[in-house]
Amino acid sequence: xxxxRICETPDESTACANAGPAKNPNTPATIKPMPQPPDxxxxxxxxxxxxxxxxxxxxxxxxxxLREIVxxxxxxxxxxxxxxxxxxxxxxVAQAEPPRNFFRAVTRHPPGVHTSVIAEIKRxxxxxxxxxxxxxxxxxxxxxxxxxxLDAGASAISCLTDEKFFGGHLSFIERIKDAVPLPVLRKDFxxxxxxxxxxxxxxxxxxLLIAECLNESDLIDMLILAQQxxxxxxxxxxxxxxxxxxxxxxxxxxxxxxxLGINNRDLESMTTDLNHTLRLVDxxxxxxxxxxxxxxxxxxDLARLRTHGVRIALVGEHLMRxxxxxxxxxxxxKPTIGPID
Numbered sequence: 277x278x279x280x281r282i283c284e285t286p287d288e289s290t291a292c293a294n295a296g297p298a299k300n301p302n303t304p305a306t307i308k309p310m311p312q313p314p315d316x317x318x319x320x321x322x323x324x325x326x327x328x329x330x331x332x333x334x335x336x337x338x339x340x341x342l343r344e345i346v347x348x349x350x351x352x353x354x355x356x357x358x359x360x361x362x363x364x365x366x367x368x369v370a371q372a373e374p375p376r377n378f379f380r381a382v383t384r385h386p387p388g389v390h391t392s393v394i395a396e397i398k399r400x401x402x403x404x405x406x407x408x409x410x411x412x413x414x415x416x417x418x419x420x421x422x423x424x425x426l427d428a429g430a431s432a433i434s435c436l437t438d439e440k441f442f443g444g445h446l447s448f449i450e451r452i453k454d455a456v457p458l459p460v461l462r463k464d465f466x467x468x469x470x471x472x473x474x475x476x477x478x479x480x481x482x483x484l485l486i487a488e489c490l491n492e493s494d495l496i497d498m499l500i501l502a503q504q505x506x507x508x509x510x511x512x513x514x515x516x517x518x519x520x521x522x523x524x525x526x527x528x529x530x531x532x533x534x535x536l537g538i539n540n541r542d543l544e545s546m547t548t549d550l551n552h553t554l555r556l557v558d559x560x561x562x563x564x565x566x567x568x569x570x571x572x573x574x575x576x577d578l579a580r581l582r583t584h585g586v587r588i589a590l591v592g593e594h595l596m597r598x599x600x601x602x603x604x605x606x607x608x609x610k611p612t613i614g615p616i617d
Contacts, residue, residue: 424602
């Protein structure tokens with residue numbers, strides 16, 4: 277097994293020093309609240325020049341597949357809320373282990389490692405169906421795949437937890453974290469702050485926030501709460517207008533917690549195009565936090581991204597289609613380890 281440093285918990289020395297009482301009354305005592313701004317400094321950012329901050333993505337702007345998933349997710353969240361109270365979630369969070377630092381794990385590249393890969397664990401997808409026949413039922417063992425990813429050099433792990441469309445489960449996160457020291461991203465459709473508490477309670481170190489699913493007001497609230505819960509956020513966009521809309525909020529209210537992801541998959545056509553990241557990359561000032569997602573299959577793909585300053589990649593289906601996902605990751609990463617000519 278390769279030697280892998282256990283990730284530290286998020287650095288709170290700046291964000292939480294001398295913090296006053298949290299505005300959120302539900303913040304448990306074990307989670308240090310974020311510092312409050314001066315009276316003349318608004319907690320929420322000013323409206324962006326790119327549009328109304330309260331703008332809700334219109335139904336026609338959301339791809340049909342994503343709209344179907346979100347509509348189901350709303351019903352699912354309401355059902356889950358009826359099964360576990362907020363008080364119970366708070367108690368679970370209060371007793372949970374501190375999160376591993378996902379942000380640091382993927383943005384601080386060890387010597388000789390030039391691309392950080394967030395290796396994904398998923399059983400199925402709406403476009404591909406069941407990815408491999410042996411992933412049916414009890415044949416799917418996320419902890420085994422996680423160990424393979426650890427040995428192959430993954431910097432972090434992404435885990436699908438949506439049950440209906442991706443065959444995931446929240447329990448996968450705990451199984452993975454019991455097996456490996458890598459930080460874990462909960463990849464799901466987060467549309468309600470309640471899900472952030474749920475994510476933290478079940479051991480997630482980071483969460484995915486999809487810009488196409490959230491209006492600006494909800495997005496800002498999510499970013500604030502995620503930091504209070506010490507969760508890294510991967511803020512994902514596909515469309516250029518959504519990149520412009522959310523770009524000012526990456527790193528709000530404090531830097532060191534948020535990553536910006538560009539999804540190369542078009543959810544209308546379900547096709548992937550690595551050039552999508554390259555077309556949008558010049559619109560991102562800080563590329564050290566930029567993650568290219570989907571459509572990455574070869575070492576040359578990683579090299580192309582690096583030439584444009586993108587050194588974090590999320591790779592999923594390409595690895596999961598392989599009989600041994602860790603072997604596929606090792607082949608993807610091997611040419612990127614060592615000195616660059």
